Amino acid sequence: MAGNQQMRVLHALDIARTQLYHFIAIVIAGMGFFTDAYDLFSISLVADLLGHVYYHGELPRNIHAAVTGIALCGTVPGQLVFGWLGDKMGRKRVYGITLLLMVVSSLASGLSFSKHEGMNIIAVLCFFRFWLGVSIGGDYPLSATIMSEYANKRTRGAFIAAVFAMQGFGNLAAGIIGMIVSAAFKHSSASKIDYAWRIILMFGAIPAALTYHWRMKMPETARYTALISKNAKKAAKDMSAVLNVNITPDDEVINELARQDEYGLFSFEFLHRHGLHLLGTTVCWFVLDVTFYSLNIFMKNIFTEVGLLPRLDSEYHHTLQRMITMTAVHTFISLCGALPGYFFTVAFVDRIGRVKIQLIGFTMMTVFMLCLAIPYDQWLRHKNKYGFAVMYGLTFFFANFGPNTTTFIIPAEIFPARLRSTCHGISGAVGKIGAIVGVFGFLYTEYHIRIFLFVLIGCNLVGFIFTLLLPEPKGKSLEDLTGEIEEFQEEDEGSEVALSRPIHTVPL
Numbered sequence: 001m002a003g004n005q006q007m008r009v010l011h012a013l014d015i016a017r018t019q020l021y022h023f024i025a026i027v028i029a030g031m032g033f034f035t036d037a038y039d040l041f042s043i044s045l046v047a048d049l050l051g052h053v054y055y056h057g058e059l060p061r062n063i064h065a066a067v068t069g070i071a072l073c074g075t076v077p078g079q080l081v082f083g084w085l086g087d088k089m090g091r092k093r094v095y096g097i098t099l100l101l102m103v104v105s106s107l108a109s110g111l112s113f114s115k116h117e118g119m120n121i122i123a124v125l126c127f128f129r130f131w132l133g134v135s136i137g138g139d140y141p142l143s144a145t146i147m148s149e150y151a152n153k154r155t156r157g158a159f160i161a162a163v164f165a166m167q168g169f170g171n172l173a174a175g176i177i178g179m180i181v182s183a184a185f186k187h188s189s190a191s192k193i194d195y196a197w198r199i200i201l202m203f204g205a206i207p208a209a210l211t212y213h214w215r216m217k218m219p220e221t222a223r224y225t226a227l228i229s230k231n232a233k234k235a236a237k238d239m240s241a242v243l244n245v246n247i248t249p250d251d252e253v254i255n256e257l258a259r260q261d262e263y264g265l266f267s268f269e270f271l272h273r274h275g276l277h278l279l280g281t282t283v284c285w286f287v288l289d290v291t292f293y294s295l296n297i298f299m300k301n302i303f304t305e306v307g308l309l310p311r312l313d314s315e316y317h318h319t320l321q322r323m324i325t326m327t328a329v330h331t332f333i334s335l336c337g338a339l340p341g342y343f344f345t346v347a348f349v350d351r352i353g354r355v356k357i358q359l360i361g362f363t364m365m366t367v368f369m370l371c372l373a374i375p376y377d378q379w380l381r382h383k384n385k386y387g388f389a390v391m392y393g394l395t396f397f398f399a400n401f402g403p404n405t406t407t408f409i410i411p412a413e414i415f416p417a418r419l420r421s422t423c424h425g426i427s428g429a430v431g432k433i434g435a436i437v438g439v440f441g442f443l444y445t446e447y448h449i450r451i452f453l454f455v456l457i458g459c460n461l462v463g464f465i466f467t468l469l470l471p472e473p474k475g476k477s478l479e480d481l482t483g484e485i486e487e488f489q490e491e492d493e494g495s496e497v498a499l500s501r502p503i504h505t506v507p508l
Helices: 008-015 020-055 061-088 091-110 119-150 156-185 190-202 205-217 222-228 232-243 251-259 268-297 299-306 316-352 354-373 376-381 385-400 403-412 417-443 449-467 478-482
Strands: none
Touching (some): 008 222, 020 091, 020 156, 020 190, 020 205, 020 268, 020 299, 061 417, 119 222, 119 417, 156 403, 222 232, 268 299, 268 354, 268 403, 268 417, 299 316, 316 354, 354 376, 354 385, 354 403, 376 385, 376 449, 385 403, 403 417, 417 478
16 A cells, blocks of 8 residues: 555545536536547448449448448557557646547548549548547547546546446437438439538537637646656645645655555556456457447448338438438437436446446346347337337447446546556457447348347347456545555545645535
């Protein structure tokens, strides 16, 4: 242990009541996830338009795989590199870089041009979407780490879940914007359809650009400043302004921290303390993303198979009408299934616990996917498309009130501050490799959807087993979880042990 008591500034963060600044931080960090979800899922909605404009029908299978999967490929190096930089250079310093890259890549994706149409334009689009994926990947570990290090220990899970819940709004926005733009171009000439997909993709730059200024104004987290930079005075000054308290820096704890042996990621000590934890977070995220992204990105393919969507043909007006129907179904599933799942997690994650919610989510996803897979022929034979959609929506509900959210929360809590962003980046990168496996796996088994559903059920069972390797972070300080500093014995919110005067907060 680094000391016999927790640092004053960190204790102040842990016992602080919910303040206006917490909600500002949620919006600032969450807007990146709004953009992430919008950009990742909107491409599946415009794939039909790309096929109509440049291939006079459907996109060839290899082109479809490249267009829909290239951004996911970019998220892997993005999470690894920016996660590592977040621990080496500071969370705030690289936070704005990811958002700026996101804005530029979103705009460039919609402005993809070439002297030769068709394959060349698709190649340019894929280039910019790869870099968009890099920026999206970088946003994951930084947003999660910043929110976990700002939050108090009682509501930390809800705050991180609220940031991630913005993904649901981004997914919903993708459907709504796609529906509006398609309806607007429905009675235009066929040559104007090329503008529709560009507008939809470029819209993703707007929310990210609006929050760039506020991201740059956020102070560095006290945990990075105190535990990694070893600057107690700056940490106390920054958090005094944020929390509206007067925190006296405790240099004696910093001096003791400076003398401790700080083990690295590839050390035996890390393997002994956190090896199983990292295995649990990576495997759970991997199998979750195999399921979540394949079901989300290829929702239109599955719903076409069961009769919820009309089949694609080469007629211009039919293509736009199909997209309007498709985006309406996408919006309905997001609104009635996905979003409530996020809200339930925000409401109950600090009551039930992260691990229990993850176990419940994997279990119920398995149940509802069995209800889709076992009688799959009956769903097709009896054309019970609305019942199928309800089961599909419930699967998304328990993905979000379950592992889709908790796999994001847990890695931001259970690893030491100097490795927190790196380990979150590793966990997320392995997860996105799972998403890539799911996307490309579906493309080559789309005529055997029932078999693919059983494969996804197996992924859920693997996730359930590896969840048992994870500790429960509920109600504990980050330093107590990682063993960096012992927690104060006094848990009272009004405790004055850590502060030079009582905490004054702005309750909401």
